[in-house]
Amino acid sequence: MNQISRRKFLQHSSKLAGGAYPAMMALGLLKDAPAHAFNLPGNAKGEHIIILGAGLAGLTAAYELQKQGYRCTILEARNRAGGRCWSIRKGSTHTETGAPEQKAAFDEGLYFNAGPSRIPHHHQISLHYCKELNVPLQVYNNVNESAYYFSEGKGPLSNKKVRVREVHNDMRGHLSELLAKAVDSDKVDTHLTKEDAQKVVEYLRAEGGLDLDKLYKASARRGYIEPPGVGEKAGRVADPHTLSAIVSSGLLDPDFYNVAEYTYELQTPLFQAVGGMDMIAKAFEKKLLNPVVFNAVVTTVRNTDKGVEVKYKSAAGEKSITGDLCICTIPLPVLSNVDHNFSSNVSRAIDYANYIKTGKIGLQFKRRFWEEDENIYGGITHTNNELTQIFYPSNDYLGKKGMLIGYYNFNDKARVVGDLSFAQREQLALQKGKLIHPQYDQEFERSFSVSWHKTQYNLGGWALYSSEDRQTSYKALLTPDKNVYFAGEHTTYLNSWMAGAFESARQVATAIHGRLSEQRLAYPR
Numbered sequence: 001m002n003q004i005s006r007r008k009f010l011q012h013s014s015k016l017a018g019g020a021y022p023a024m025m026a027l028g029l030l031k032d033a034p035a036h037a038f039n040l041p042g043n044a045k046g047e048h049i050i051i052l053g054a055g056l057a058g059l060t061a062a063y064e065l066q067k068q069g070y071r072c073t074i075l076e077a078r079n080r081a082g083g084r085c086w087s088i089r090k091g092s093t094h095t096e097t098g099a100p101e102q103k104a105a106f107d108e109g110l111y112f113n114a115g116p117s118r119i120p121h122h123h124q125i126s127l128h129y130c131k132e133l134n135v136p137l138q139v140y141n142n143v144n145e146s147a148y149y150f151s152e153g154k155g156p157l158s159n160k161k162v163r164v165r166e167v168h169n170d171m172r173g174h175l176s177e178l179l180a181k182a183v184d185s186d187k188v189d190t191h192l193t194k195e196d197a198q199k200v201v202e203y204l205r206a207e208g209g210l211d212l213d214k215l216y217k218a219s220a221r222r223g224y225i226e227p228p229g230v231g232e233k234a235g236r237v238a239d240p241h242t243l244s245a246i247v248s249s250g251l252l253d254p255d256f257y258n259v260a261e262y263t264y265e266l267q268t269p270l271f272q273a274v275g276g277m278d279m280i281a282k283a284f285e286k287k288l289l290n291p292v293v294f295n296a297v298v299t300t301v302r303n304t305d306k307g308v309e310v311k312y313k314s315a316a317g318e319k320s321i322t323g324d325l326c327i328c329t330i331p332l333p334v335l336s337n338v339d340h341n342f343s344s345n346v347s348r349a350i351d352y353a354n355y356i357k358t359g360k361i362g363l364q365f366k367r368r369f370w371e372e373d374e375n376i377y378g379g380i381t382h383t384n385n386e387l388t389q390i391f392y393p394s395n396d397y398l399g400k401k402g403m404l405i406g407y408y409n410f411n412d413k414a415r416v417v418g419d420l421s422f423a424q425r426e427q428l429a430l431q432k433g434k435l436i437h438p439q440y441d442q443e444f445e446r447s448f449s450v451s452w453h454k455t456q457y458n459l460g461g462w463a464l465y466s467s468e469d470r471q472t473s474y475k476a477l478l479t480p481d482k483n484v485y486f487a488g489e490h491t492t493y494l495n496s497w498m499a500g501a502f503e504s505a506r507q508v509a510t511a512i513h514g515r516l517s518e519q520r521l522a523y524p525r
């Protein structure tokens, strides 16, 4: 091969439109990030792609298409990029249906993630973009045996906080004891030889922490009431909670299922972007050749003979632009109120979409009492009341001040709480939260809450599809409506994950580039 110097190549290629990046990759001058760096063959002829929405799907589509040389215009209704990928800091503002504007007054350096807060270790595409865009990551502690279960009810363990490790280990112990007895006494048909059945019993003894008689009598796994220490301090373990106390206190109800450990997406390790998850959106924004057009509320999307026409409202009045193709990432409940000339199938898919109701509140405290007083570093406390979950931060451990997510709820609980005013939500979070952490009384400073289903330009947390929807309406969004392509988490099976936004953007970028450059291209590549 005719050698050219790296420097010469870079000087020359920086003058080329977006074609430089793939060319550099091909020449081995740019290192392919792990996972799957995106690399489409061939360049654009400067066609204009209008992208509706500057959430992660819109930003990613523009970022990838500009690499090929497409001219991308992103229209965004809000005054910021990122959409749901949003971290609340001092000065963040927020409007919900029928409520006054809320402005965050947190101390400098404190924040909470109103939207995404966790990246599963197998969401390679999310990790990939963090790497490609130089967004530093840190480990996110999702599971913490030191956190609590708090069940409002009538049982002996109700209305008080119980460490997760006590319930987990007592349940492991009780169930292992029951099973070991059943297997040992041939009461269950295991289809095992006697020898293998004994191996199962031995396994249960280890799993449940049973004694030699295969009885569960508690162990240090569930923590100490007097910790071990110097000299004669051997440490003291409390008796286990009885099975009936655990059951009758509601601690086996769905609110307390072992969601965190067992769900594929929530298995450790998980990651978060240092300084707030919206660092990912900010990093994309910095890479765009054409800045996002902010405060541009799209009102009309129409297929035309030549391409597409989009009308939007801005401070300067109503404007209209035309493009060759369009990528629409507007969440479906919002898109339902946008004028369009899509086919009846697409129109139906948009109008009947179902989105989850969900909300979070960030609470600023003077002191990190959960760490200082209660040894809780990250993780989640689960409740069966309106709070559903309290999230402890996985950053700035042992710092001075800190933020908790005082509730993160869904469905009916999110609806009830979302219907409250901002002040009432704060009151509820404090009133219920101090049943678990009485320190709230002394240490609380200020709050900020987001109810996603009441949030303009989202009107829902994420798309929820039944298996029937997946076979019908969902499919209508997977192919373009003439010149308009649909992207966003709602066009994937990765709903509720940023990975959905990224994957959908790559999918439409591939389809558009294939169409305009007349190549047969498939995604995933």
Ligand SMILES: Cc1cc2nc3c(=O)[nH]c(=O)nc-3n(C[C@H](O)[C@H](O)[C@H](O)COP(=O)(O)OP(=O)(O)OC[C@H]3O[C@@H](n4cnc5c(N)ncnc54)[C@H](O)[C@@H]3O)c2cc1C
Residues within 6 Å of the ligand: 052, 053, 054, 055, 056, 057, 058, 075, 076, 077, 078, 081, 082, 083, 084, 085, 114, 115, 116, 117, 118, 119, 126, 296, 297, 298, 299, 329, 330, 331, 334, 338, 358, 359, 360, 452, 457, 458, 460, 461, 462, 487, 488, 489, 490, 495, 496, 497, 498, 499, 500, 501
């Ligand atoms: C509470 C919550 C927790 C989550 N937790 C996680 C998590 O831990 N990990 C994870 O990976 N993912 C998580 N997600 C999911 C993740 O945030 C989303 O899947 C992803 O951000 C969606 O990106 P998007 O581009 O598809 O949509 P959006 O981010 O909603 O982008 C759509 C954009 O369109 C704009 N828009 C709307 N209407 C108009 C209009 N008329 N004109 C112009 N622009 C318009 C919006 O302002 C927005 O910027 C969470 C989401 C929520 C809500």
